[in-house]
Amino acid sequence: MKINKIWTVSIVIALAGLYRLLPHISNVTPVAAMALVGGMYLKRKYLCFLIPIATLYLSDLVLNNTINRVFFPDHTGLVLWSEYMGYVYGAFLLTVIVGMVMRNSKTSTKMIGGTLAASILFFLITNAGTWAFSPMNYPKDIGGFSTAMMAGVPFFRNTLLGNLIFIPLFVAFFDYVMNMKTDKKTNTELLLDKA
Numbered sequence: 151m152k153i154n155k156i157w158t159v160s161i162v163i164a165l166a167g168l169y170r171l172l173p174h175i176s177n178v179t180p181v182a183a184m185a186l187v188g189g190m191y192l193k194r195k196y197l198c199f200l201i202p203i204a205t206l207y208l209s210d211l212v213l214n215n216t217i218n219r220v221f222f223p224d225h226t227g228l229v230l231w232s233e234y235m236g237y238v239y240g241a242f243l244l245t246v247i248v249g250m251v252m253r254n255s256k257t258s259t260k261m262i263g264g265t266l267a268a269s270i271l272f273f274l275i276t277n278a279g280t281w282a283f284s285p286m287n288y289p290k291d292i293g294g295f296s297t298a299m300m301a302g303v304p305f306f307r308n309t310l311l312g313n314l315i316f317i318p319l320f321v322a323f324f325d326y327v328m329n330m331k332t333d334k335k336t337n338t339e340l341l342l343d344k345a
Contacts, residue, residue: 156192166316189249207239237279249264
């Protein structure tokens, strides 16, 4: 049986997207892991971006129109897009690129480097976006920027926790699955060569 890498990665990313719809600790999700492994394990560049971002968008579409609907009191109809999604998606697009850069790294480097890079990118981009564009009215000076960053620290802890759980889990799983020798004919030929 040949393992289809695209389907394996896609199914795991889709399941990770479904995880967001279950009750969980805020920001402790596999979202960064979805983006990172998409970049690491999918060779076709458009799929590296498309599969994790489409999964993120579909889960956001469900969340924004159900559980998170209270955050859109002035919006009528379906919430298809919100300003916060721009900088969140920007952070995850960069995380996909980090995954692409780390594609040929050792497993430990992928887990440690990927976890730190994804967590820090998300923290900096989303808090800078909140400072610059949010209706929270942070002053547009260094003091306001510092306040926005400090307000994001509790979210950073949870994001880092989620990344510490899911990124090593995903990387270890994919490294194991992608390196399995499942072609019986090839294994038989190897045994015959040794005889």
